Amino acid sequence: MSELSATVMNLPRRDAQDKLRGRTKYTIDRVRPDMLHAVLLRSTVPAGRIRRLDVSAAHDCPGVRAVATGADAPGLYGIGIADHPLLAIDTIRYHGEPIAVVAAETEAQARAALAAIVLEIEPLAPVFTMAEALQPSARLVHEDWRNYEIITEGGARAGNIAWEAKSSRGDVDAAFARPDVRIVESSFTVGRQSHVPFEPRVAIGSWEDGRAHIQTSTQVPWTVRNVTGRVMQLPPGRVRVTVPPVGGGFGLKFDASIEPITALLARMTGRTVILENSRQEEMATCLCRENAEIRIRSAVTAEGEIVGREAVVLMDCGAYGGEQVFLTTMTAHTLGGNYRVGAMRLVSRAIYTNTPPNGAFRACNGVYNTFALERHTDEICEALGFDTIAYRKKNVLRNGDLGATGQVFEADVLGPMLDRMETLRANTGTSEAKADGRLYGTATTVGTWFVFVGPSAATVNLNADGSATLVTSGVEIGSGTMMQSLPQIVAGQLGLAPDQVIVREADTDAAGLDVGVGGGRTTVSIGAASVAACTEVKEKLLRTAGEMLQTRPEDLLLQGGRVEISGRPGSGATIPAVVAHAQATTGPISGSGAFTAKNTPAMSGCAMGHFIDALDIPVFVVHEAEVAVDPDTGHVEVLAYRVVQDVGRALNPRAIMGQIQGGVVQGLGYALHEEVTITTDGRIAQDNFETYRLPLAPDVIPVTADLYEGAPSMGPLGTKGAGEVPILAVGAAIGCAVARAIGKPVRQLPLTPPRVLRLLHERETQPEFPHIAPGWAANTLG
Amino acid sequence: MTVTFRLNGEDYRFRDDPMTPLVDILRQEHFLTGTKAVCREGFCGACTVHVDGEAVPSCLKPVGLLHGCEVTTIEGLSSGQEALHPLQAAFEAADAVQCGMCFPGMVMSLSAFMRDNPGACRAEIKSAMVGNICRCTGYERIVDTVVDCLDTHRQTTETAGSMNV
Ligand code: FES
Numbered sequence: 001m002s003e004l005s006a007t008v009m010n011l012p013r014r015d016a017q018d019k020l021r022g023r024t025k026y027t028i029d030r031v032r033p034d035m036l037h038a039v040l041l042r043s044t045v046p047a048g049r050i051r052r053l054d055v056s057a058a059h060d061c062p063g064v065r066a067v068a069t070g071a072d073a074p075g076l077y078g079i080g081i082a083d084h085p086l087l088a089i090d091t092i093r094y095h096g097e098p099i100a101v102v103a104a105e106t107e108a109q110a111r112a113a114l115a116a117i118v119l120e121i122e123p124l125a126p127v128f129t130m131a132e133a134l135q136p137s138a139r140l141v142h143e144d145w146r147n148y149e150i151i152t153e154g155g156a157r158a159g160n161i162a163w164e165a166k167s168s169r170g171d172v173d174a175a176f177a178r179p180d181v182r183i184v185e186s187s188f189t190v191g192r193q194s195h196v197p198f199e200p201r202v203a204i205g206s207w208e209d210g211r212a213h214i215q216t217s218t219q220v221p222w223t224v225r226n227v228t229g230r231v232m233q234l235p236p237g238r239v240r241v242t243v244p245p246v247g248g249g250f251g252l253k254f255d256a257s258i259e260p261i262t263a264l265l266a267r268m269t270g271r272t273v274i275l276e277n278s279r280q281e282e283m284a285t286c287l288c289r290e291n292a293e294i295r296i297r298s299a300v301t302a303e304g305e306i307v308g309r310e311a312v313v314l315m316d317c318g319a320y321g322g323e324q325v326f327l328t329t330m331t332a333h334t335l336g337g338n339y340r341v342g343a344m345r346l347v348s349r350a351i352y353t354n355t356p357p358n359g360a361f362r363a364c365n366g367v368y369n370t371f372a373l374e375r376h377t378d379e380i381c382e383a384l385g386f387d388t389i390a391y392r393k394k395n396v397l398r399n400g401d402l403g404a405t406g407q408v409f410e411a412d413v414l415g416p417m418l419d420r421m422e423t424l425r426a427n428t429g430t431s432e433a434k435a436d437g438r439l440y441g442t443a444t445t446v447g448t449w450f451v452f453v454g455p456s457a458a459t460v461n462l463n464a465d466g467s468a469t470l471v472t473s474g475v476e477i478g479s480g481t482m483m484q485s486l487p488q489i490v491a492g493q494l495g496l497a498p499d500q501v502i503v504r505e506a507d508t509d510a511a512g513l514d515v516g517v518g519g520g521r522t523t524v525s526i527g528a529a530s531v532a533a534c535t536e537v538k539e540k541l542l543r544t545a546g547e548m549l550q551t552r553p554e555d556l557l558l559q560g561g562r563v564e565i566s567g568r569p570g571s572g573a574t575i576p577a578v579v580a581h582a583q584a585t586t587g588p589i590s591g592s593g594a595f596t597a598k599n600t601p602a603m604s605g606c607a608m609g610h611f612i613d614a615l616d617i618p619v620f621v622v623h624e625a626e627v628a629v630d631p632d633t634g635h636v637e638v639l640a641y642r643v644v645q646d647v648g649r650a651l652n653p654r655a656i657m658g659q660i661q662g663g664v665v666q667g668l669g670y671a672l673h674e675e676v677t678i679t680t681d682g683r684i685a686q687d688n689f690e691t692y693r694l695p696l697a698p699d700v701i702p703v704t705a706d707l708y709e710g711a712p713s714m715g716p717l718g719t720k721g722a723g724e725v726p727i728l729a730v731g732a733a734i735g736c737a738v739a740r741a742i743g744k745p746v747r748q749l750p751l752t753p754p755r756v757l758r759l760l761h762e763r764e765t766q767p768e769f770p771h772i773a774p775g776w777a778a779n780t781l782g
Numbered sequence: 783m784t785v786t787f788r789l790n791g792e793d794y795r796f797r798d799d800p801m802t803p804l805v806d807i808l809r810q811e812h813f814l815t816g817t818k819a820v821c822r823e824g825f826c827g828a829c830t831v832h833v834d835g836e837a838v839p840s841c842l843k844p845v846g847l848l849h850g851c852e853v854t855t856i857e858g859l860s861s862g863q864e865a866l867h868p869l870q871a872a873f874e875a876a877d878a879v880q881c882g883m884c885f886p887g888m889v890m891s892l893s894a895f896m897r898d899n900p901g902a903c904r905a906e907i908k909s910a911m912v913g914n915i916c917r918c919t920g921y922e923r924i925v926d927t928v929v930d931c932l933d934t935h936r937q938t939t940e941t942a943g944s945m946n947v
């Protein structure tokens with residue numbers, strides 16, 4: 001297939017040279033001397049009522065050009081439910097919540113003016129944990145929860161339960177009551193993970209011809225546009241969002257946060273305003289991967305068949321619902337993935353607490369649900385005496401098996417991937433010898449995630465010099481999609497070289513709707529929209545060339561920058577000649593394309609409160625870790641790490657390998673030492689590089705990976721997103737390997753040396769959840 | 783107080799608070815934004831510049847201590863249309879860059895390290911990188927590139943050496 005051979009290549013990145021020379025202007029590098037600087041007044045209590053907020057003295061401070069409070073942007077935003085004000089209105093719900101903002105000529109002047117704001121807060125008793133929030137007598141984090149606008153229908157809600165998603169398939173009670181089953185129950189708890197993108201959240205707002213223009217470091221220009229419209233009570237079309245190169249996102253920038261504030265201040269001042277989070281603010285208000293509590297029970301026969309499974313997953317959304325509302329959906333597809341299960345019911349609840357709001361982080365709740373499911377699977381194997389790899393081979397999802405919501409999985413993917421892992425291991429050998437007297441453990445784990453499809457649009461303009469301009473709302477966040485796979489796809493479609501494809505930076509005024517860069521979706525969704533746009537371009541091009549060459553369009557083909565008569569290489573005309581002809585006769589050649597989810601059905605009645613009932617494109621991984629644990633210090637060394645990843649089709653294998661190495665290392669941080677804790681006054685304790693322990697070069701090892709191609713995908717050329725899932729099963733593989741090395745159950749991450757030592761000496765308190773009722777149904781809103 | 787030093791080959795006179803961190807002067811006064819202020823406390827290395835040829839974090843360097851020094855930033859390492867430093871070229875060829883925010887600092891730190899430690903092994907390179915954090919890449923490709931660069935350098939010097947004989 002020539003289209004394929006013209007598309008698949010290890011294309012280097014066109015942005016690498018400028019990035020290496022320090023010339024790339026990220027949003028944070030675009031400060032100009034004529035800009036105003038905005039600084040936020042943030043709450044220093046976790047919960048309270050604003051009794052007095054007087055900003056008049058701040059207005060009079062030197063250099064101050066505007067001061068804004070919640071009253072200036074009263075609209076609420078959110079995902080699923082509109083529960084989030086831009087600046088606190090009446091109620092404080094977390095430590096660090098923005099209350100007011102000052103814009104001044106210099107940052108120092110803005111900071112000085114903050115001190116002139118009179119703020120009186122009546123403290124309220126904070127609700128810090130999900131256990132507290134679920135007490136019947138708990139104070140409501142959102143007293144007004146009933147009055148919020150519902151953006152997406154269907155989720156059950158009550159008090160501190162921001163959202164509940166439930167799936168139920170088959171007769172689970174009957175399965176658990178069978179006389180021939182063993183029931184295995186496990187409980188897990190995980191903390192938050194902070195993204196620490198090197199560029200913090202930052203935005204530059206201006207007010208131009210009666211409209212807002214926001215330049216920002218975001219993954220979701222259309223969300224920023226829409227949220228700014230909501231909070232400022234403007235039609236969203238009066239907001240334009242453009243996105244310079246983004247210095248790392250990892251999901252943190254998959255929601256709007258501070259951006260609308262700059263538009264508000266720009267409207268008030270008529271000036272351009274920059275607002276950037278200091279590193280402390282960035283980490284103290286990071287929309288982290290949420291902390292969670294998971295209880296899972298399975299009914300398994302002596303042969304290993306899982307006849308029943310049920311689980312309760314509590315996800316801390318912090319002070320506002322945010323992404324967790326959506327992510328409750330993903331429990332069905334992650335805890336409910338991996339294995340063939342007879343009957344199953346799962347409930348996932350996003351719980352409000354007076355802590356900084358959480359958000360999306362690469363593979364989101366899939367990371368800890370996979371940790372929980374894989375550790376639980378190992379506990380099943382231990383209880384029933386099965387070999388963990390043989391058990392997985394026997395029970396992983398196969399062609400025709402049902403997911404939690406009744407979705408039918410197509411093709412055998414995980415089974416052959418497990419075989420490929422054996423081959424990979426045989427090729428690399430194992431590293432047990434390197435354990436050198438320490439406790440050695442190894443584990444092979446599986447994971448199920450998805451490509452977040454959804455709407456994307458693309459326009460392709462063919463230029464008279466033979467180049468093509470691709471216009472989309474895609475953002476280059478570092479993963480290379482905009483630099484590699486998209487130009488490769490367009491070039492392959494149009495018979496061009498990838499460097500002839502110009503990729504336009506995201507601009508909501510230039511390109512159509514897009515739900516954002518994340519969820520592994522860019523190559524698939526924007527890629528498919530681009531292919532559709534190219535189809536129109538190709539059709540116009542061949543029609544024009546047919547006229548010029550007096551040949552039927554179906555006898556023409558595009559290759560090497562020419563329109564050729566098939567079978568006669570070198571014949572025909574160059575693309576520039578055809579484009580020039582078209583411009584003079586029918587007009588410039590352009591095409592537009594669109595794409596959206598196909599909405600694969602679930603079984604009726606199985607999914608409740610879900611944003612996605614079934615996965616359009618499931619993605620699978622197999623991860624294998626070998627570890628050595630020092631019994632004296634509790635330190636875990638990763639000796640080897642192997643990955644088999646379902647990529648559908650690898651368009652740029654070298655770039656995918658780079659994503660796998662980077663994603664696995666972020667996962668190692670999560671599994672071993674990245675720890676976020678909440679202080680007694682409700683702050684994130686780790687708000688700088690000294691206290692939050694990121695992976696360093698000496699901590700890591702080279703990951704060996706095998707890209708598994710050929711699993712079904714609706715993505716262009718059969719591709720699936722490859723950048724998100726490398727982190728999916730790292731917590732699982734490390735958790736299982738450490739459990740085996742030390743011979744104790746691992747039920748909590750991260751596995752810091754003190755925790756490992758406590759586990760070794762049986763001093764670790766294992767998770768118990770009195771606030772999760774023993775009967776599954778009692779944990780649902782019915 | 784006035785501090786005089788050379789910045790990317792030109793004389794520069796600074797008259798303000800001598801405690802101002804160098805990174806702020808570079809970014810705010812000179813718009814040399816290739817030097818990134820990521821952590822501002824000496825941990826990440828994204829702000830690394832050369833002061834008299836030594837790699838130092840510019841966030842921790844008060845400008846008052848630079849009197850008479852020669853400061854080179856990433857922009858000064860290969861300016862205009864000058865060829866990339868061999869390490870930059872190697873990073874580009876290896877597809878090592880992702881978001882790119884850490885790379886100016888990586889290049890400044892590792893170029894000085896390679897000059898001073900041409901015989902460094904993989905483990906030594908990795909230990910030298912503790913002060914340069916990257917959140918995107920998982921490091922190994924960066925390390926591979928440095929290893930390859932040093933190998934090439936050794937081979938060229940050996941060949942050149944034997945030709946000289
Ligand atoms: S900003 Fe200087 S070391 Fe991080």
Ligand code: FES
Pocket residue numbers: 198247248478879880881882883884885915916917918919
């Ligand atoms: S490439 Fe993003 S921090 Fe290194």
